[in-house]
Amino acid sequence: MELKGNREFGHQVKVIWNALHDPEILKEVIPGCQKLELVGENEYEVVMKLGVAAVKGEYVGKVKLEEIEKFHYYVFNAEGSGSPGHVKAKMDCKLNPTEKGCVLEWDCQADVGGMIASVGSRVLSGIAKFMAGKFFKDVEKETGKKSA
Numbered sequence: 001m002e003l004k005g006n007r008e009f010g011h012q013v014k015v016i017w018n019a020l021h022d023p024e025i026l027k028e029v030i031p032g033c034q035k036l037e038l039v040g041e042n043e044y045e046v047v048m049k050l051g052v053a054a055v056k057g058e059y060v061g062k063v064k065l066e067e068i069e070k071f072h073y074y075v076f077n078a079e080g081s082g083s084p085g086h087v088k089a090k091m092d093c094k095l096n097p098t099e100k101g102c103v104l105e106w107d108c109q110a111d112v113g114g115m116i117a118s119v120g121s122r123v124l125s126g127i128a129k130f131m132a133g134k135f136f137k138d139v140e141k142e143t144g145k146k147s148a
């Protein structure tokens with residue numbers, strides 16, 4: 001499954017970059033996040049409770065940030081599994097300044113298997129886009145709190 005998009009923020013690149021790399025903020029804004037713990041350099045353990053249609057469950061996994069060009073680019077690699085199935089994703093994230101703040105462009109390749117895959121790619125794509133929209137909206141809200 002491939003997902004891509006962009007999100008404009010009313011904050012400068014440095015502010016959004018810092019928010020996207022702050023475990024405390026991320027734990028608050030990642031939908032279903034129960035635990036996000038730094039376990040190595042740019043590597044996190046994650047526990048999430050998510051439901052897609054009638055398929056609900058807990059996922060345990062790891063996230064690693066690679067190819068980091070501070071304040072501009074990084075690759076987000078995630079793997080997780082649980083009773084509903086497994087997910088493996090790689091997402092390129094690029095931040096660029098704009099007149100009003102910055103824009104984040106993202107391109108994600110995801111492999112989903114198990115019961116969760118039975119929901120269907122069209123439904124999964126819609127839910128993933130909804131969750132991404134909520135995540136970015138909440139990042140904007142959290143950065144507003146920090147700068148207030």
